[in-house]
Amino acid sequence: MKLVTHPAKPDWGVGEILHTEGNVATILFEHAGRKTINLSYVKLQDAEGQAAHKLGGEIAQVATLDIHAIRKLCEQWYSEFGDSIAMHVISDLRQHNYLTNGTARSLLRVAHNPENKRAQDLAQQITKLIYGRLVNLQELA
Secondary structure: OOEEEOOOOHHHOOEEEEEEEOOEEEEEEOOOEEEEEEOOOOOOEEOOOOHHHEEOOOEEOOOOOOHHHHHHHHHHHHHHHOOHHHHHHHHHHHHHOOOOHHHHHHHHHHHOOOOOHHHHHHHHHHHHHHHOOOOOHHHOO
16 A cells, blocks of 8 residues: 655645556545546655654554454444444544544544443543544644
């Protein structure tokens, strides 16, 4: 998996190159979706180790994710509450090996919401497995 950014479109976020043919690349960007780019006109920048592994550009994930444990907790959460956030966590990690900002924010909202203690507990456990600690909502820009 090759991660890149578009130098003129930083708001697109990190993209994963899905396919290249000649000078044309198809890339799935975090915030812009699928784009086809002629590499003769755009020099993509390597994004390995950049924002792809950080929330809000500042909060690093743990170096090695325990995908099995995260998946188990997400499946518990989904089976108990039917909440799609759990499925987004699994999908993001499978596709990108990190959480997109939208998924991370949704997860953290539940992790800090005491209305449903069981959902809060599961979200906190997942957050700790991904970030190594419980991230505070105030840390998000």
